[in-house]
Amino acid sequence: MLRAFIGKVTFNKPTIYFSQFKSQRWMHSRNKQAMELIAKGWSALQEVDRVIDYCELNDKRLIPFLRTAKENFELALEADNSNTHARYWLSKLHMKYHVPGACKVVGAALLVEAAEMGDPDAQYELGCRLRVENDYVQSDQRAFYYLEKAVDQLHPGALYLLGAVYLTGDCVKKDAASAMWCFHRASKKGHAGAAIAYGSLLLRGVQVPESLAKFDAKRGSSNRKSRKNAGSPEPNPVEMAREQFEIAANAGCDLGFRWLKRLEEEEKRLLISHS
Incomplete structure (x- = not known):
């Protein structure tokens, strides 16, 4: 009886396997x-x-x-x-x-x-x-x-639109931190509008959410160590905004080029005033 049971198991198992394999192959x-x-x-x-x-x-x-x-x-x-x-x-x-x-x-x-x-x-x-x-x-x-x-x-267009919804408080509670998170993730995927929005908010003094700071800290810990060893300061909001405008410019967004030009002119003006 035991032999018959084992025989059934060993006989049926390959049949199930091959039928599943054929089904998966057909679906593929x-x-x-x-x-x-x-x-x-x-x-x-x-x-x-x-x-x-x-x-x-x-x-x-x-x-x-x-x-x-x-x-x-x-x-x-x-x-x-x-x-x-x-x-x-x-x-x-x-x-x-x-x-x-x-x-x-x-x-x-x-x-x-x-x-x-x-x-x-x-x-x-x-x-x-x-x-x-x-x-x-x-x-x-x-x-x-x-x-x-x-x-x-992580659809970039949806991230950008949801960020705008959170920023304006349209049909949801206004939440700048959530807006920044959405813009940041969308800009990482090359969304020009999100990069412009994120950079603009940085220049306006909006704080980077703690969750984003931790996320960037984990990804950029090695870069930060190299900067510290070189004696260079931590990136400031202006430099962070510049990176965002460069993302927009690389995507072919004219507004990204305008912001970069504006930052460059502002830096020149500050240099002249301090000299």
């Missing part, structure tokens, strides 16, 4: 196919975005690219119905572009689905769209909910 293949289709659709959409500012939104020359993008996103969704990227990009096509067969209701439904499934871009997009002034629809709290979901995944 399906996801890979979907991502390839999304890449093709996104490439076609990039061609549209490249010229859309120089032509009419319903220009007939854009239709072939829009159709290609739509077909590929739809095929990607057929290949992998759980793919949130396909849902998100297909929703953008329906809601933003003049693609044949576009339907804003379908686009809105796809956007909500993608957001509920955890796509950070969809959560940010939905949060932005819900932040509308409407006397009949109380959507601010719902918008804040989706923005927070995107922030949890």
Whole structure:
């Protein structure tokens, strides 16, 4: 009896293993196919975005690219119905572009689905769209909910927008420390607007939150030790702000260049006054 039991176990175990392996392999293949289709659709959409500012939104020359993008996103969704990227990009096509067969209701439904499934871009997009002034629809709290979901995944746009919400106290309690945290994390991801906001607040004398100071202390402890050994002072708010404006300038933000020029002129003025 024991031998029979062992025989069943040893016989069944490989069967379960191989069936799981085949299932995982099939899912991987399906996801890979979907991502390839999304890449093709996104490439076609990039061609549209490249010229859309120089032509009419319903220009007939854009239709072939829009159709290609739509077909590929739809095929990607057929290949992998759980793919949130396909849902998100297909929703953008329906809601933003003049693609044949576009339907804003379908686009809105796809956007909500993608957001509920955890796509950070969809959560940010939905949060932005819900932040509308409407006397009949109380959507601010719902918008804040989706923005927070995107922030949890460190979406730079959501971090910047949530920072602005905390800074102004719009639909939440005003909290400069939380705003600074959001701007800081977004600037680390290269968001130009967040870098400008963070640098400007530093110049206004807003204190860096303790949580950020500890975070930077852990990451930059070796740099600080080298500065101390060299006898150089700790970075001051102006230098910290300069770093932020450089991030914005590197991202191509004109305001970043203006702030850097302004700091340079201010330094020259101070040197002349002290000489």
